[in-house]
Each structure stands twice: as C-alpha cells, then as structure tokens.
Amino acid sequence: MKIFRLGGLVAIALCFVVTAFAHHSAAGVDTTKTVTHEGVVKIFKWANPHSYLEIEVQGKDGATETWNLEMMPPSYLVPAGWTSKTVKAGDKIKFSARPMKNGDPGGLFVSITLPDGKTLGQTAPRGGGAAPTAPAAPAAPR
Amino acid sequence: MSKFRIGRIGMAVLVVLGVMTAASDLLAQFQPPGTLGVLAPANLAKPRPKAPFDITGTWLHSRGESERFEPPAGFKLTPFGQKHYDAAAAATAAGKIYRNDIGLCWPAGVPIMMTRVWPIQMIQLPTSVFMISELMNSLRIVYMDGRKHTDPDIVVRSFNGESIGRWEGDALVIDTTNFVDEHHWIFDRGGIPATDALRVIERIRMQNEGKRLEIEYTLTDSKVFVGDWKFVKHWDRVDDRDIAEVECLPDLNDHMPTVHSSDNVRQ
Numbered sequence: 245m246k247i248f249r250l251g252g253l254v255a256i257a258l259c260f261v262v263t264a265f266a267h268h269s270a271a272g273v274d275t276t277k278t279v280t281h282e283g284v285v286k287i288f289k290w291a292n293p294h295s296y297l298e299i300e301v302q303g304k305d306g307a308t309e310t311w312n313l314e315m316m317p318p319s320y321l322v323p324a325g326w327t328s329k330t331v332k333a334g335d336k337i338k339f340s341a342r343p344m345k346n347g348d349p350g351g352l353f354v355s356i357t358l359p360d361g362k363t364l365g366q367t368a369p370r371g372g373g374a375a376p377t378a379p380a381a382p383a384a385p386r
Numbered sequence: 387m388s389k390f391r392i393g394r395i396g397m398a399v400l401v402v403l404g405v406m407t408a409a410s411d412l413l414a415q416f417q418p419p420g421t422l423g424v425l426a427p428a429n430l431a432k433p434r435p436k437a438p439f440d441i442t443g444t445w446l447h448s449r450g451e452s453e454r455f456e457p458p459a460g461f462k463l464t465p466f467g468q469k470h471y472d473a474a475a476a477a478t479a480a481g482k483i484y485r486n487d488i489g490l491c492w493p494a495g496v497p498i499m500m501t502r503v504w505p506i507q508m509i510q511l512p513t514s515v516f517m518i519s520e521l522m523n524s525l526r527i528v529y530m531d532g533r534k535h536t537d538p539d540i541v542v543r544s545f546n547g548e549s550i551g552r553w554e555g556d557a558l559v560i561d562t563t564n565f566v567d568e569h570h571w572i573f574d575r576g577g578i579p580a581t582d583a584l585r586v587i588e589r590i591r592m593q594n595e596g597k598r599l600e601i602e603y604t605l606t607d608s609k610v611f612v613g614d615w616k617f618v619k620h621w622d623r624v625d626d627r628d629i630a631e632v633e634c635l636p637d638l639n640d641h642m643p644t645v646h647s648s649d650n651v652r653q
C-alpha cells in the first residue's frame with residue numbers, strides 16, 4: 245500500500261484508540277482531543293495486560309513533567325511494527341495521546357515518532373472495538 | 387487367606403468405594419478423603435453418555451455485540467441495588483468512573499470475565515470443562531461428574547463461583563453459585579453489584595458447525611434486583627489464538643493513568 249511507502253514518515257497500522265478495551269474504563273480521558281509533545285523516554289514497559297511509556301516532557305516554564313501513557317498489550321503492538329526494543333530509556337521522541345480530562349500528565353497512547361523519524365501507532369482488537377477517535381489507516385495484514 | 391474371605395473383603399472394598407463415589411454424597415469442595423478428582427483416571431473412565439458437542443477450543447466474545455450485562459428493560463432494583471445504581475449514574479454524569487475494582491486487579495469473576503476482549507481457552511473432558519481466560523488467567527472448572535454445590539455454610543466463596551454442569555438435550559447447562567459478596571460486579575460502571583446471592587445459569591449451544599457458541603445467561607441476585615435477568619451472547623472460535631500469561635500486577639497499575647486518575651469513584 246502506498247501509505248507504507250511514505251519513507252519514514254508514516255507507518256501507522258491503525259490509529260484506533262480502543263477506550264473500551266480490557267478491564268478498565270477510559271471515562272477520565274478526553275477522547276475528543278489529541279495532544280502532542282516532545283520528550284525523552286524514561287520507561288518503556290513491554291507487558292500484558294498493558295504496555296506503557298513514561299516520557300519526560302519539559303514544560304514551557306522549564307519544569308519537567310512525567311507523562312504516563314497507557315498502551316495496548318504487545319499482541320496489538322507487534323502487528324503495528326513494535327518490538328520490545330523499539331524505544332528505550334533516553335530516546336528523544338515525539339508522542340501523541342488522548343489526554344486526561346483532569347489535566348494530569350498522561351493518557352492513552354496514540355502514536356510515537358522515533359528518533360529516526362518513523363511513526364508507529366497501535367492496532368485495535370479484532371473486529372473493531374470502541375468507535376474510532378482518530379483518522380484510521382488500514383489495518384496491517386495478520 | 388481363603389477365597390471366601392478375599393471375596394468378602396473385596397465386596398467390602400467395593401461397597402466403600404461405591405459409597406465414596408456416590409454422586410449424591412459429593413460436594414464440589416471439601417470432598418471426603420479418597421474421593422476422585424475430575425482428572426483421576428478412574429473418574430475420567432467411568433461410562434457416560436456421549437456429549438452432544440465438544441467445546442474444546444479457543445473462544446472470543448463476538449465483537450459487535452454488547453459485552454455488558456446491563457439491566458434489561460423494566461428492571462426493578464432493591465434499595466441496596468438502587469443505591470449503587472444511582473451513585474454510578476451520578477459518577478457517569480460527572481465524567482467519572484464508578485467503582486473500577488477490575489482496574490485495581492480485583493478479578494472480574496463471572497459473568498464479566500465471559501465477555502472480555504481476551505480469549506478464553508476451554509478444555510472439555512467427560513468429568514469437567516476447564517475454562518481459562520487470558521485476562522489474569524482466571525480459571526473456571528465446571529464439574530460434570532455428578533457432584534453437587536458445596537454447603538453454603540462451609541464453601542469458600544469465589545469470584546468465578548462454583549460451577550456444576552450437565553448436558554440437557556443439545557445444551558450444556560451450567561449452574562454457578564457460591565460467589566463472594568464484595569468487589570464483584572455484574573455491571574461495574576453502571577453500579578450493579580454481584581452479591582453472595584448471585585446465581586448464574588448458562589445454557590450453551592454450539593452453532594455454525596462448531597464455529598460459534600450461543601450462551602443464554604439467566605442471572606438472579608435477590609439482594610440487588612427483582613426476578614431474573616436474561617442475556618444472549620455469542621462466542622466465535624478463534625483457532626489462530628492461544629493465551630498467554632496475563633497478570634494484573636500491583637505496580638502495573640501505578641503506570642495506568644486511567645486507573646489512577648482522580649476521576650475514579652472508589653467508595
């Protein structure tokens with residue numbers, strides 16, 4: 245597909261953020277908004293039932309905030325091109341996320357742009373899930 | 387020893403064994419010593435009618451169907467049930483999450499574990515059906531060897547309940563009781579708790595040449611709602627999936643902003 249040939253810019257398999265996924269609710273997340281920040285990876289955890297990222301973002305006032313991003317489990321990251329080594333502590337990245345309604349630094353992961361310029365998202369459970377909240381790209385073949 | 391004495395001893399042994407394995411004496415928990423478990427070869431080998439179908443497989447709740455066990459039309463709650471229902475409605479209206487126990491690693495239990503996005507692997511034996519959900523690797527054992535529910539006064543209650551199953555025509559009928567009384571929900575976000583009065587009856591039929599299961603649920607919980615609530619849900623066979631270890635770890639949720647957010651109503 246053409247979309248996968250846009251060299252280094254877009255490799256997003258699917259941009260669904262499945263808010264009804266798994267065992268807890270995303271009622272505290274503003275699924276109408278997407279925020280984007282630059283930062284440095286502090287932790288990337290490859291785990292079930294959720295992978296997660298902690299990213300240090302420097303605020304305008306110079307203070308550092310740690311953003312806590314909840315991701316899908318690895319079975320939904322691998323088809324989107326992830327491995328447990330895709331990012332590591334110290335990597336300078338850009339991320340987008342659905343933010344918390346209460347202003348806490350964190351939310352649901354949407355996509356990441358890696359130091360080499362590649363962008364990765366995550367896939368959704370088979371058959372869909374919650375209504376898409378971002379423009380969708382076609383799912384990677386399984 | 388004379389043949390006669392061996393014969394009488396043999397008979398005595400048979401009688402004892404017969405009594406020990408008499409189905410009407412057997413409870414699901416706290417079996418007398420020597421009682422056969424569901425995996426004992428002698429229990430597995432007992433002659434039984436052929437099962438109408440084999441549920442063995444990996445199954446996933448059908449997408450596009452509601453996974454929720456929401457109150458059906460015309461529902462009536464007890465005062466206890468109404469208290470939670472109203473509190474949940476208020477929380478939802480305020481953009482908050484009511485009693486997200488599952489997010490805090492309390493097991494979902496039955497019925498919620500049956501409609502997760504995580505697959506369930508099932509293994510059917512003549513004596514039992516083992517069901518393992520991928521999420522938290524929650525386990526149900528459906529006892530099919532004639533044992534009965536444990537006396538409620540001695541049973542150790544559980545989130546998944548105690549399941550006794552039997553074949554009825556073309557259906558597997560599972561009767562589950564002896565549930566815990568706290569941190570267990572029929573519909574958590576909507577404020578419908580499950581109490582120790584919960585009883586879940588599942589009638590499971592196989593469809594589409596073994597590719598689909600239809601489960602008719604009948605729920606009663608006289609501490610929460612009046613009468614019974616019925617639901618019909620489906621599972622699809624997913625032959626290309628196996629389950630992994632999925633734990634709900636105490637520190638995982640330290641990193642889950644949705645679990646930690648002040649938008650959670652805990653009490």
